[in-house]
Amino acid sequence: xxxxxxxxxxxxxxxxxxxxxxxxxxxxxxxxxxxxxxxxxxxxxxxxxxxxxxxxxxxxxxxxxxxxxxxxxxxxxxxxxxxxxxxxxxxxxxxxxxxxxxxxxxxxxxxxxxxxxxxxxxxxxxxxxxxxxxxxxxxxxxxxxxxxxxxxxxx
Amino acid sequence: xxxxxxxxxxxxxxxxxxxxxxxxxxxxxxxxxxxxxxxxxxxxxxxxxxxxxxxxxxxxxxxxxxxxxxxxxxxxxxxxxxxxxxxxxxxxxxxxxxxxxxxxxxxxxxxxxxxxxxxxxxxxxxxxxxxxxxxxxxxxxxxxxxxxxxxxxxxxxxxxxxxxxxxxxxxxxxxxxxxxxxxxxxxxxxxxxxxxxxxxxxxxxxxxxxxxxxxxxxxxxxxxxxxxxxxxxxxxxxxxxxxxxxxxxxxxxxxxxxxxxxxxxxxxxxxxxxxxxxxxxxxxxxxxxxxxxxxxxxxxxxxxxxxxxxxxxxxxxxxxxxxxxxxxxxxxxxxxxxxxxxxxxxxxxxxxxxxxxxxxxxxxxxxxxxxxxxxxxxxxxxxxxxxxxxxxxxxxxxxxxxxxxxxxxxxxxxxxxxxxxxxxxxxxxxxxxxxxxxxxxxxxxxxxxxxxxxxxxxxxxxxxxxxxxxxxxxxxxxxxxxxxxxxxxxxxxxxxxxxxxxxxxxxxxxxxxxxxxxxxxxxxxxxxxxxxxxxxxxxxxxxxxxxxxxxxxxxxxxxxxxxxxxxxxxxxxxxxxxxxxxxxxxxxxxxxxxxxxxxxxxxxxxxxxxxxxxxxxxxxxxxxxxxxxxxxxxxxxxxxxxxxxxxxxxxxxxxxxxxxxxxxxxxxxxxxxxxxxxxxxxxxxxxxxxxxxxxxxxxxxxxxxxxxxxxxxxxxxxxxxxxxxxxxxxxxxxxxxxxxxxxxxxxxxxxxxxxxxxxxxxxxxxxx
Numbered sequence: 001x002x003x004x005x006x007x008x009x010x011x012x013x014x015x016x017x018x019x020x021x022x023x024x025x026x027x028x029x030x031x032x033x034x035x036x037x038x039x040x041x042x043x044x045x046x047x048x049x050x051x052x053x054x055x056x057x058x059x060x061x062x063x064x065x066x067x068x069x070x071x072x073x074x075x076x077x078x079x080x081x082x083x084x085x086x087x088x089x090x091x092x093x094x095x096x097x098x099x100x101x102x103x104x105x106x107x108x109x110x111x112x113x114x115x116x117x118x119x120x121x122x123x124x125x126x127x128x129x130x131x132x133x134x135x136x137x138x139x140x141x142x143x144x145x146x147x148x149x150x151x152x153x154x155x
Numbered sequence: 156x157x158x159x160x161x162x163x164x165x166x167x168x169x170x171x172x173x174x175x176x177x178x179x180x181x182x183x184x185x186x187x188x189x190x191x192x193x194x195x196x197x198x199x200x201x202x203x204x205x206x207x208x209x210x211x212x213x214x215x216x217x218x219x220x221x222x223x224x225x226x227x228x229x230x231x232x233x234x235x236x237x238x239x240x241x242x243x244x245x246x247x248x249x250x251x252x253x254x255x256x257x258x259x260x261x262x263x264x265x266x267x268x269x270x271x272x273x274x275x276x277x278x279x280x281x282x283x284x285x286x287x288x289x290x291x292x293x294x295x296x297x298x299x300x301x302x303x304x305x306x307x308x309x310x311x312x313x314x315x316x317x318x319x320x321x322x323x324x325x326x327x328x329x330x331x332x333x334x335x336x337x338x339x340x341x342x343x344x345x346x347x348x349x350x351x352x353x354x355x356x357x358x359x360x361x362x363x364x365x366x367x368x369x370x371x372x373x374x375x376x377x378x379x380x381x382x383x384x385x386x387x388x389x390x391x392x393x394x395x396x397x398x399x400x401x402x403x404x405x406x407x408x409x410x411x412x413x414x415x416x417x418x419x420x421x422x423x424x425x426x427x428x429x430x431x432x433x434x435x436x437x438x439x440x441x442x443x444x445x446x447x448x449x450x451x452x453x454x455x456x457x458x459x460x461x462x463x464x465x466x467x468x469x470x471x472x473x474x475x476x477x478x479x480x481x482x483x484x485x486x487x488x489x490x491x492x493x494x495x496x497x498x499x500x501x502x503x504x505x506x507x508x509x510x511x512x513x514x515x516x517x518x519x520x521x522x523x524x525x526x527x528x529x530x531x532x533x534x535x536x537x538x539x540x541x542x543x544x545x546x547x548x549x550x551x552x553x554x555x556x557x558x559x560x561x562x563x564x565x566x567x568x569x570x571x572x573x574x575x576x577x578x579x580x581x582x583x584x585x586x587x588x589x590x591x592x593x594x595x596x597x598x599x600x601x602x603x604x605x606x607x608x609x610x611x612x613x614x615x616x617x618x619x620x621x622x623x624x625x626x627x628x629x630x631x632x633x634x635x636x637x638x639x640x641x642x643x644x645x646x647x648x649x650x651x652x653x654x655x656x657x658x659x660x661x662x663x664x665x666x667x668x669x670x671x672x673x674x675x676x677x678x679x680x681x682x683x684x685x686x687x688x689x690x691x692x693x694x695x696x697x698x699x700x701x702x703x704x705x706x707x708x709x710x711x712x713x714x715x716x717x718x719x720x721x722x723x724x725x726x727x728x729x730x731x732x733x734x735x736x737x738x739x740x741x742x743x744x745x746x747x748x749x750x751x752x753x754x755x756x757x758x759x760x761x762x763x764x765x766x767x768x769x770x771x772x773x774x775x776x777x778x779x780x781x782x783x784x785x786x787x788x789x790x791x792x793x794x795x796x797x798x799x800x801x802x803x804x805x806x807x808x809x810x811x812x813x814x815x816x817x818x819x820x821x822x823x824x825x826x827x828x829x830x831x832x833x834x835x836x837x838x839x840x841x842x843x844x845x846x847x848x849x850x851x852x853x854x855x856x857x858x859x860x861x862x863x864x865x866x867x868x869x870x871x872x873x874x875x876x877x878x879x880x881x882x883x884x885x886x887x888x889x890x891x892x893x894x895x896x897x898x899x900x901x902x903x904x905x906x907x908x909x910x911x912x913x914x915x916x917x918x919x920x921x922x923x
Contacts, residue, residue, distance in 0.1 A: 030185040031178015033407070035357040036439040040849035043357055071178035084176040088168045091814030094822065095655025096175030097358045097407030103176065125857035129849060131355055131408050132655055133818055134825030135857040136865070 001064045005029060006073025020046070020055035020063050024070060031071035031100045035129070042128035045101035046070050052108045054127070071100035074107065082152075083107065086145035087138070094132030102128045106142045114150055118143065162667040163877045166814035167674045169660045171405060171653070181405040183375040184361040184436055191363070192221050192267040194421055194435035195274035197281055198445055199256035199263050202290035202515035202842030203303065206254050206263065206283060213280040214266060219273040221429050223281070225264045226252035229424065233310050234391050237482040237520070238380035238414045240630050240691055244573035246313035246322055246481040248306050251391060251420055256285070257305055257479035258515050259843045260445035267425040267433055290515040290842050291320065294453065294476050297512045305479065305513040314481065315511075322477050323485030323511040327492060327570040330504030335468035339459025342468075343540040346455040347533035348908050349891070351448050351476075351836035354522055355854050358407020359442040364422035365432035372399050372423055377406040379413045379652050380692030381682045387416045388423055399423075403682035409654035410826070411521030412447045414694045415482060443847040447520025448836060450487050450511075451476045452529035456537040459504075464547050464555045466502035471495070471530065473509040478518040484511030485573040487519065490526035493576060495534050497564035497778075498622045501556045505566055515842050521694055523823060524887040527623060528830070535619035535892030536905065548603070549896070550594055553620050560584050572695075577628045579775035583872040583880065589782035589804035590620065592866055596802045597784035603900060612788040614799065615901025619783050619892035624776035625872075625881040626697035631772065633702035634688035635709040637666060638766030639717065641757060643737055643749035645670060649681045650690025651702035656883055657815035658698040662706045664811050665876050669710035670717075671734030672749065688768055696779070696881030699811060703876035704771035712767035720752045720765065777872045777880045780806040781820070783889035785861075787897040794917025796832065796898070798861035803886060809878035810867050816882045820865045823886030829855045831890040832910050 002011045005027065014023060021044045024032045032055055035043035039057040046055045047069040074081040080088075083106050087093050102125060109116055109124035116124070121139045130138065174181050211223040229251045237245040252262055264281050268274035289303045296302060297320040306317045315321045336342050362376040372394070378384050381401040389396045406413065418435045425433040437446060452475045459468040473491045477484035488509035496505055522528075542549040558564060560581050568578040594600070597616055607614040636648040647666045653659040663677040670676075681687060690702055718729035721739035724747050725732075731742040740746040756765045786799040803824050810816040833853045837845045846852045853859075871878035891909050899905055904919040 029178070030180035030182075030187075033182075033358070034184075035359070035407075036849050038439065038848055038850065040439075041357055071176075075177070080173070080176065087176050088172040091166060091169075091657075091812075091818050093169060093172055093175050094657065094818055095356070095358070095408040096171075096405060097182065097356075097655075099175055100178045122857040122860075127856075129357060129854060129856060131357055131410065131826065131854065132822045134821035134823075134855075134863060135860050136821045136863055137814070137818055139857065 001061065003063045003066050003068060005068045006070060014060045016061060018060040020058040020060045023060040024055060029070045029072055033097055033100060035097065042101040043098050045104040045128065047104055047108060050111065052104050071103055074103060082148050083142065083145040086141040086148065090137045090141040090144060092133060092137040092141035098128055098130040102138055110146055110149065114146055116146060160668055160877060162664045162674055163809065163811050166812055167660060167664060169657050170663050170679050171659055175405065182358060182407055183363055183377050183404055186363045186375050188365055188432040191432040191434050192425060192429060193271040193274050194265055194267045194425055194433055195271060195278055196262060197264040197278045198260035200259065201256060201285055201287050202259050203288040204256050204285040205288065206256065207286050208284040209264065210282040211264065214277040217273065217277045217280060219269040220277045221267045221431065222425060223264060223266050224252065224424060226254050230391060230393055232391055233312065234387060235482055236415050236417055238383035238416055238692060241386060244485050245483055246311060248311040248314055249480050258517055260517065261479060265421050267429065292515060292842050294474050294512045294514065297514050305515060320513040321510055322481035322513050323488065325485060325489045325509045325573060327507045327566065329565045329569060332468045332470045332504045332506040335504040336457055336459040336470065339467045340462040341541060341544045342457065342459040343537050343544060344455065344457045345533050345537040345540060346453060346907060347536060348453045349451055349529045349532060350909060351451050352830050352834045353443050353448050353836060354410040354412035356408030356410060356412060359437040359439060360413065360418050360446055361436040362419050362422045363432065363434045364426040366426060366430060372427060374401045374419055374423060375404055376401060376419050377413055378403050379409045379654055379694055381652060381684055382650060382689055383692060384416050384419050385684045388419055391420045392423055400685045403652055406654055409693065410523045411525065411694065414521040414692065415447050417446055440847040443836065443852065444517050444844040447482065448517050449522040450519030452491065454491060454529055454533045456533040458537050458541050460541055460545065464545055464552050466499050466556050468504040469496055469499060469502045470506045473530065475509065475511045476514050476516065476519065477511040478514055478516045480518045481511060482518055483521050484519060487526035489570060489572050491530035493566060493570040494527035494623055495530040496566040498558055498620065499556045500558040500562055500564035507570060516838065523826065523884050525884065528888045531619065531621055531888040532891045536895050539896045539899065550590060550599060550618060554590065557586060557620060572627055577775060582777060582874060583808055583870040584780055585806040585868040585870040586620065586780040586782065588868045589780060589806055592868060593618065593782040593784040593802050593804045596864060597786055597800060599784065602786060606901060611790045611792045613791055613901050614786060614788045615897045616784065616786045617893050617897025617900055619889055619896065621781045621885055621888045622778035623696055623881065623885040624778055625700035626773045626776055627695045628773040628776045631691040631695060631697050631701055632770055633690040633705040634768055634770040635702065635705040636688050636766065636768040637709045637713045638764060639713060639749060639753045641750065641753050643676065643753055645672065645677050647677050647679045647706065648687045649702060649706065650687045651698050652682045652693040654693050656819060657812060658693065661699055661811045661815060662702060665703050665706045666710045668877060669707060669714055672737050676737065696884045699879050700777065700875050700881055701771055701773055703879060705769055707876040708769035708771060709767050712769055713765060716765045717749065717752050720756050721747050724755060775874060777874060779880045779882055779885050781885045781889060783893045785893045785897045787894065787901060789898065789901045789916060791902065791920055794913040794920060796911065796913060796916055801861050801863045803889060804866040804868050805882060805885065806868050806870050807882035808870050808872035808875050808880035810869065811877065811879050813867060816867055817865050819883045820886040821863060823884065824863060824890060825855050825860055827887040827890035830909065831894045835910050
């Protein structure tokens with residue numbers, strides 16, 4: 001089966017029962033986290049053709065021909081996506097385990113809505129459980145990143 | 156106060172932040188080693204049973220199975236899983252695998268195999284014959300006459316009264332409480348019963364073990380207590396401490412549940428027996444019922460006061476359900492009193508009694524708040540009741556009675572963690588300002604008692620105040636090592652354990668501040684028992700205060716060594732020097748860089764390594780304070796509750812990193828709101844957990860959180876590093892009493908059993 005992860009093409013055999021989460025971690029994309037194995041927590045979120053899905057309950061086989069983006073693919077090595085930078089600047093990262101999934105949800109949100117309200121951000125993060133932050137600073141981070149990205153677009 | 160600092164008081168980016176936001180493989184579960192075995196655990200289907208026979212032959216024959224572990228082939232040592240200082244104040248009532256199971260999910264066997272699927276298939280081939288025993292599923296059943304004895308083994312130690320299912324007991328008594336209550340102008344009594352709940356870190360427990368080239372056992376594990384893990388592993392497996400290296404990489408949240416040695420023994424033994432790397436990760440369901448929980452408690456508080464509102468007596472009686480094993484039972488229930496009663500130090504008569512009770516339900520453990528959460532609920536509701544009876548404002552009653560700087564409480568000395576505490580006089584507090592700010596932001600004066608209505612909604616406001624501690628005084632020790640490198644950079648080696656709190660960053664900021672460098676000059680390495688000095692670990696709100704003081708001391712020692720070298724280079728007195736911007740600068744303005752100092756000490760004259768190790772044990776445990784206020788509205792037709800606004804004002808002394816400190820309060824309040832309104836582990840009549848997944852055990856999602864305003868109100872704690880105290884735990888104690896009091900303000904009903912669901916509120920409205 002052929003598919004791309006972060007613009008890298010893979011052509012490999014896939015175990016019929018495997019989830020996309022299993023497959024991605026086997027390929028070395030350890031930024032995709034397993035928090036519940038049940039589609040509840042969102043730590044395993046990735047983009048499949050620009051749409052965020054929970055990879056733990058997404059069959060690996062269904063990714064055939066698809067473009068997948070994980071947290072590792074958000075910015076070139078050594079640099080940060082504006083969302084990643086904003087998460088650090090606002091203190092939105094505590095343990096960091098839910099952060100990759102939150103970033104993926106946020107990327108998808110800002111793609112469609114470059115100036116989201118607080119409630120729109122909260123709605124976008126609804127599927128990403130976080131036990132550390134209470135969501136205050138992640139929401140702030142996403143709005144900060146959105147503002148910074150709008151500024152860059154205007155320049 | 157903080158304007159005297161350069162690095163401290165700044166919201167620096169986390170030192171581990173880049174790795175975390177780019178998804179680097181930094182957690183124990185990301186370690187994927189060649190030839191690694193995968194371990195799965197067979198849990199008991201019975202709440203209480205003897206294992207008559209186990210037949211593992213079929214499982215062992217399954218292709219791909221490397222080893223099967225049961226009580227028949229593992230060490231029989233009794234120990235406690237509680238990751239506490241030695242000797243632990245928890246009973247030795249646990250075996251790696253026992254001949255008796257005491258809750259649904261208790262360990263029966265484990266399999267290590269080539270894949271996790273094979274390991275799980277092998278579990279289904281293990282034949283276990285049980286003799287079921289009568290289960291004990293509540294505190295009352297456990298204390299009933301002729302109740303089954305849960306710990307009837309003859310080799311346990313440290314159990315208070317096994318025959319009556321009492322794991323631990325603690326008492327403290329000052330003055331004459333009964334007499335004072337009888338003669339008091341006003342008195343109230345309230346009993347609150349808190350529920351089973353689980354920490355729910357998004358990363359479940361995970362450990363990976365392997366043998367290094369010299370045959371030593373190395374563990375990468377999601378723990379809060381790497382040094383306790385090393386000691387307890389050595390004890391359980393019967394191997395010397397020197398044969399074990401424990402490394403805590405990044406971990407995905409702890410909240411207390413990882414202050415426990417729950418899985419490390421299994422991967423350790425598998426790897427020792429097979430010589431192969433092994434990995435064990437709990438499933439989410441196992442994380443819920445087979446790791447650790449918050450101890451449910453039934454706590455009764457009685458208060459007596461004079462007509463002026465001055466408290467005359469406080470009586471607190473706590474019954475704690477410790478579940479099947481006694482991990483942390485004594486210390487948690489001790490803290491129910493010791494972290495709450497000194498807050499109201501005006502009461503001359505104070506009594507506390509706590510008992511930890513065994514049942515055949517999941518095991519209690521350390522959980523953020525550590526008993527104080529369970530005590531503050533009835534204490535702060537009783538304060539509201541007392542205010543009502545006295546016709547006094549609830550805020551005013553607290554102002555009259557709370558502890559202030561320069562004052563003490565006899566409870567500090569009478570009640571420690573499972574033993575006597577230490578006397579202390581309060582050195583810092585901004586609680587009064589916290590209360591004033593919180594009351595103002597919530598609109599207390601305008602809203603309290605007004606029951607504003609809009610359609611079916613009725614509004615109410617509630618509040619509560621809190622203290623915690625900063626480490627366990629005279630017990631918990633932390634050490635730090637600092638050395639200076641050629642380029643003027645600094646290695647900071649700490650045993651302290653960053654759970655995601657940002658303590659690596661905070662401790663780095665303390666070192667940077669003392670040494671006059673930016674945080675980017677500090678290379679922080681923590682939690683590796685081979686490399687970093689000892690630290691008891693991340694619990695009891697200790698790291699900023701206890702480990703931070705060790706870092707400050709080590710940095711001061713290194714600063715003096717830098718001054719010695721620099722003074723020789725500049726031909727001046729060490730006393731004339733100070734450190735700033737990476738330089739040692741003399742009074743006359745001449746200076747040398749730290750790199751020049753390091754190069755001279757390493758290659759020039761009188762060579763030595765500039766470096767020092769320092770330790771710290773607190774003589775006292777300075778409490779942080781918090782004032783919590785909420786406005787709720789309740790739909791009186793359906794019982795639905797919405798938090799309109801939540802305000803928490805907190806005193807953590809100096810906030811070393813304000814954003815990280817705020818984040819601790821925000822996260823703790825969120826967790827506390829979950830506990831107050833949503834979270835409860837539910838059991839069927841066989842003791843099986845009915846909701847072991849996030850679909851049925853709801854923790855707050857982003858859309859569940861109300862507007863939350865957290866305000867840090869500085870004080871300066873002289874004994875703390877740069878004036879700092881702790882902050883991580885205190886916030887979780889607040890939502891239950893704050894919301895219970897707000898609910899009463901809105902609808903006049905005192906709820907006794909969180910979580911305060913719409914259904915409970917609706918029922919209470921029907922009955923009122």
